[in-house]
Amino acid sequence: MSAAAGTPFPFHFTPSPGMTSPPNTRGRIPSPQTSRLRTMMLEAYNDPTKILAFPCSYDGLSSCLIEEAGFPMLFLSGFAVSSSHGLPDTGYIAMAEMCDKIQETVRVTSLPVMVDGDTGYGSPMNVKRTVEAFAAAGAAGVMIEDQTWPKRCGHTKGKSVVSRGEAYARIQAACDARDEGRDIFILARTDALIQGWDEAMARAHEFKRIGADAVFVEALPDRDAMQRCVKELKIPMLANIIEGGMTENLSAKDLAQLGYAAVAYPWTLVAAKLKSIREALEGLKRSIVDGVPPPMILGYSDVCEGVGFNKYWLCEPLDYTEYRHTALYFHFASSARSIMHIIGCPGLFRFAHNINIDPSYLGDLAKVVPVTEIPTSIGEDSICQTVSRTPIRNGRLDLDWNCQNWVGDALKRLVERGWITVEQRGNAIDKMADACLEASDDSSIPVI
Template sequence: MLMPKSIANPMADRLRALIARGELIKMPCCFDALSAKLIEQAGFELTFLSGFGASASRLGAPDTGLMSYGEVLDQARNAMQPLTIPMMADGDTGYGNPMNVMRTVTGLARAGCAAVMIEDQVAPKRCGHTEGKSVVDRNEAIERIHAAVEARADHDTVILARTDARREHGLDETLARAEAFAKIGADILFIEEPYSTEEMATICQSIQGVHMANMLEGGQTPILPPDELEALGYSIAAYPITLLSAAMKAMNAALADLAAGQSTKEHLLDFADLRRQIGFDDYHSKANALRRRAR
């Protein structure tokens, strides 16, 4: 009997092609459609819908497991609307048991996400560099990644397997989990919160595969330049809060000037640039072309 083939995902194929080049991929993380659009306009080839940023943008709340699967899926669909580059998505813990993990991966893959991240934290999960996080036991973590890989067999996507075991259980347990994830069939490995450059090197040297580094400014992991990350063995460098933090700083500065009765001009884009980046120029160009053809 013929077995059904996995449903194709062109964005997953494009992500694999980017990784196959063998160069470090710099990946600013988005949190909504506008931030995703700016990332592509700036020339980046890959983005990631950050759970930290999406929770802040959509709920005005911290990344502490408050967003539901449906809200994450909706945010991902919206963020991908203006994009022609691949976008990864944060599937958190999968939102339940292994069947829920499969539903989460399948739903985000059907939406067009190039990759889905599944992690081993206890639900409700936490941002990996904040207090209060803990992880499930190794067997349950492996079950989650098994479920994600099974879902990939039905609807293609890249599986990004994450472990947060470093803080609670040490590096040896963390490496054991990551190695198990790789053997199961995870495509990308993400060991969160290594405490030093030496630990980062050990991670990449100990386990063959595609590794992602998390360059979270102010977190526990050293912030290294791209060439050093590539030399250590990383394939992807994620910048999860850079745009959100920069945007909030700019908004706070503008609000402070407004409150003080001062000009906000130094904080603002030229109005023509604002319109262009949002898409007004393209919109009017296409609308005018349609009018001309209708005459």
């Protein structure tokens, strides 16, 4: 007997209310970060004075530094991640390791993250699974290529490509994963220039027809070839600049004027890491030989700031065992996946620093309040649940400090992302404090 013909599920639930999707959405389940990435890519594509330029990272710290430097997005490249394992980019890294790196990265940065999916690690079915897994891990975009496995860095020797049919099936599987599930930006890459210009263009045109968001033709030799490629394909395109590699080392401004929407720099941080660590080790050896203290590479306070100690110390008073704060739900109309469950300020703080976190992991209080329509009072049942778990320790003064500082700082991050306005932030702070203060005046509510 089929599952459909078995005993029906006995309970019926009210469907979720319709929500406005973020702009430039393609998947069944919208993704704010993918929307953000696709919007920036299209804006750069339509404006030759702009280009989406970004370095390639390999771990959480390098990703944090990219955001600190002000770049609009980052790319977890297979080359860079392989190097962090002490390995060349020759097929050693697989899906699970890249998923780990995605989760490591999205926990510590608010930037959209494009991820190198290499060949998809198998058949077209594996490609679909890879794209789904990357999207679930928090990736805003994924690149899938047409090399044979084990793949090679596109600027090194020994690479080859699969047949056209296999290449097209991979990109179709990637687009199917996007369209049927969580939205993710699909960057289709071809290395078929090794078989001639016509072969590379035929594949790129078909990738465009299938539905890729952007195309990347690897190892174009010079300015003329790059400009010709952009004019023929008429789709957002990525350039790949490897200092000293097979492609002419053009500036980002030059690439924008040629019509490129984006440019990645996969070599830069790996080269910087190799050079700086070698120099640091040499300096340490010299200090040992000369009998002097090791050289000061970076000040103590700078290192503490760079690796996140200062942010950690700032959050330290919010230990759940010491005190818990106001609790509400906010519903963001910009995304069907963005119902934010706050357990006091720590929950809001976590969400504001990582919009990819699944709100269901943060607890289960019961009131949903649209951020654009936060009421002056909240339902009695919800207040009872809130206050029974949220002691008001020092009255209004405590609430003002909590809401103005911790909640206010977290909501400021959401203002900066364009999710809410400055006015909505102020209203949220005031009404959160008022609602909890009103609840605390009810002597029938137990205080922990």
